[in-house]
Amino acid sequence: MNRYHFGIPDEEFIRGKVPITKEEIRTITLSKLRIDTNSVIVDIGAGTGSISVECALLAREGKVYAIEVAEEGIDLINANKKKFSVENLEVIQAKAPLGLEMIQSADRIIIGGSKGNLPQIMEWADKHLSEDGIIAANFIVLENLMTFTELLKNMNYDWQLINVTVARSRSIGGSTMMEGLNPIYIVSARRASRKS
Numbered sequence: 001m002n003r004y005h006f007g008i009p010d011e012e013f014i015r016g017k018v019p020i021t022k023e024e025i026r027t028i029t030l031s032k033l034r035i036d037t038n039s040v041i042v043d044i045g046a047g048t049g050s051i052s053v054e055c056a057l058l059a060r061e062g063k064v065y066a067i068e069v070a071e072e073g074i075d076l077i078n079a080n081k082k083k084f085s086v087e088n089l090e091v092i093q094a095k096a097p098l099g100l101e102m103i104q105s106a107d108r109i110i111i112g113g114s115k116g117n118l119p120q121i122m123e124w125a126d127k128h129l130s131e132d133g134i135i136a137a138n139f140i141v142l143e144n145l146m147t148f149t150e151l152l153k154n155m156n157y158d159w160q161l162i163n164v165t166v167a168r169s170r171s172i173g174g175s176t177m178m179e180g181l182n183p184i185y186i187v188s189a190r191r192a193s194r195k196s
Helices: 023-033 050-058 071-083 118-128 142-154
Strands: 040-044 063-068 089-093 106-111 129-139 157-164 167-172 175-180 184-191
Touching (some): 023 050, 023 106, 023 129, 023 157, 023 184, 050 063, 050 089, 063 071, 106 118, 118 129, 129 142, 142 184
Parallel strands (some): 063 089, 106 129
Antiparallel strands (some): 167 175
16 A cells, blocks of 8 residues: 555546545645544545545544445445555445434534535434534535535534635646636534533
């Protein structure tokens, strides 16, 4: 196994038509999660598994559950699991919160896709997130972002929102131009201090 370097380049992953969380966004998301070597992590809407794989590499003594509904996504996650030799990654095909019944507790929860089930996913997360756990969620669609932040307010979470816009250089006819990626909203949240 090659030595792991934080922020695996996108081209290292086996990809298909399923969206991938781009390297720069993935790196920021992972930094917000503060993963420990023994963390239990749930990645909901795992796509190609790029975040799941990096989580599994960081939490070598922990466990990562990658939840994805699309058949192609499941195939890609399994292919990337094999490529990066992450045996602590378990792949579950389901539309969350279905498929999460066996997970009793999680230290970190990532929401990359919800298929319209954000309220149900957050209900599950609130019951199963460890006391000092962290939730990180990535959004492109503003309506989903607003739904999520409203849920966090109502469920008494402290949260931070950042907007990330990335442009990558591209060579055209001997010149260099910058090509923008979709702006992404990254929300990181913890339970608010609860008075006894």
